[in-house]
Amino acid sequence: xxxxxxxxxxxxxxxxxxxxEHALVTxxxxxxxxxxxxxxxxxxxDVVSIKELAKKDIxxxxxxxxxxxxxxxxxxxxxxxxxxxxxxxIEKDVQSSFVEIPIDIREKMCTKECFQQCExxxxxxxxxxxxxxxxxxxxxxxxxxxxxxxxRITSLQESLKKSEREITNVKNEAEVSNxxxxxxxxxxxxxxxxxxxxxxxxxxxxNVLKTKLQEEQEKFTSLQKITNCVKINSNLLHRFLI
Numbered sequence: 001x002x003x004x005x006x007x008x009x010x011x012x013x014x015x016x017x018x019x020x021e022h023a024l025v026t027x028x029x030x031x032x033x034x035x036x037x038x039x040x041x042x043x044x045x046d047v048v049s050i051k052e053l054a055k056k057d058i059x060x061x062x063x064x065x066x067x068x069x070x071x072x073x074x075x076x077x078x079x080x081x082x083x084x085x086x087x088x089x090i091e092k093d094v095q096s097s098f099v100e101i102p103i104d105i106r107e108k109m110c111t112k113e114c115f116q117q118c119e120x121x122x123x124x125x126x127x128x129x130x131x132x133x134x135x136x137x138x139x140x141x142x143x144x145x146x147x148x149x150x151x152r153i154t155s156l157q158e159s160l161k162k163s164e165r166e167i168t169n170v171k172n173e174a175e176v177s178n179x180x181x182x183x184x185x186x187x188x189x190x191x192x193x194x195x196x197x198x199x200x201x202x203x204x205x206x207n208v209l210k211t212k213l214q215e216e217q218e219k220f221t222s223l224q225k226i227t228n229c230v231k232i233n234s235n236l237l238h239r240f241l242i
Contacts, residue, residue, distance in 0.1 A: 084139045
């Protein structure tokens with residue numbers, strides 16, 4: 001497309017020079033001696049619309065919700081890129097039709113209408129070129145947003161993997177803690193069983209001791225009775241002797 005613009009502009013410039021030389025030779029009117037206008041051969045206006053940037057910023061800020069939403073937005077961006085590629089194909093068709101515009105301006109009369117037609121071709125070519133550059137820049141912006149989305153998804157996936165590793169570590173620690181707690185509980189249960197056995201042993205020994213104590217008390221009671229009898233007999237004997 002840019003080469004076509006150059007061809008048209010070059011033909012226009014050559015026609016201007018030819019008409020200017022013809023005007024000098026024939027001393028035509030001043031209308032035929034118009035000064036050549038300088039044109040900016042830059043690649044067009046690269047300023048992106050502020051509204052478009054704001055809109056894309058909102059879209060990018062919304063990408064941080066979830067990985068599923070990120071993938072949906074990437075799918076939308078892919079469809080947008082396909083649409084731009086389709087528009088580029090249309091631009092190619094426009095380019096092919098534009099090439100068919102005759103550039104034989106040199107053969108025409110050096111008239112004001114000739115220059116107007118030349119300017120029309122030049123303006124038309126630059127308008128198509130500017131539109132092409134705008135679409136190309138938009139396509140690059142979408143590709144950058146696509147890369148940013150991929151980077152964001154990669155970051156989220158890494159964060160997810162890190163969270164999964166942390167959860168696994170916590171589960172492992174919990175399992176270790178549960179095993180330790182189970183061992184402690186088993187040790188306590190064994191100690192309780194031992195204490196229960198000791199308690200049963202103490203109960204049986206206590207019963208035996210109670211039985212022996214009763215027997216000793218009975219013996220002591222018998223001894224007390226015998227002692228009392230002895231005392232009585234001794235008193236009686238003492239009185240008798242006196």
